[in-house]
Amino acid sequence: MHDSLEADPFRRDIIALIPRLRAYAMSLARSDVEADDLVQETLMKAWRARASFQPGTNLQAWLFTILRNAFLSETVVRNRTTQDVDGRHAAQLASGPNQEWRLRYGEMLGALHQLRPHAREALLLVAASGMSYEEAARICNCPVNTMKSRVKRARASLAGMIGFELAGDVHAGAED
Template structure:
């Protein structure tokens, strides 16, 4: 199988999108994570079950690499490349740009466990079952982390914090 016809190739755009969202838009770190994911996938290709879905397997690899590298990435100095700065300046509507930046900032402030579930389900459109498999957690944990993440985002983005009501029994 030649590299240009490899089934992994079609998943690169979604891997890049998820990596950028996961890393708060840091394009260079995201590209490094995608490259590491692809290298690991090619090295471990013999472990992929031919009948299984390829996309969740790739995202599992990326998640595990992210967890392993998160400490290293936090210690690196943050910077924006000129290409990224040019992309940001193209947005014509400053109000929409501000809202988008607030959303990205709010998502980046979520705890890592909630952020990964939120991004996999909403941005990458994985099912709860696939998300549970990727993160190696129970499906109920996926549902509760997603609910908490959404509530935290609502609280961060609203003018008046919303209080979660709990029923006492």
């Protein structure tokens, strides 16, 4: 197996990016099952289209773009019925944890999911995935300044929702 990975750098590099793909998929899909399906779909599409990938370009950005497009396509055709495959909705009916950090984490996740999709996506690409504004802008097909603005407003909105004061008293503006 080791030799086959060395012989195929494309395969090796894709495998190394799976954790980042899954984190991004989780931010979009909001469930383990949907995120895993989205990553699997992304990997299959990437493998089928590997001839169109240009070595030396940004593989992570290419994969994130495939993942994002797969998610958007699925969202357009998705049946609007509520499925509780992983028990997420049922878990909301249970009493919450009493540890302060767990409550704050849950509050932050809830607030994150209340952000507009463009804002949430921008914040997660830049802040959580560690991408540059330029990489995130390419993935989202928008200007770099738009990406910077989305991230700034998303941070301010998120901070306001969870009662965290940002340095410089940043206020959330209208979304684009």
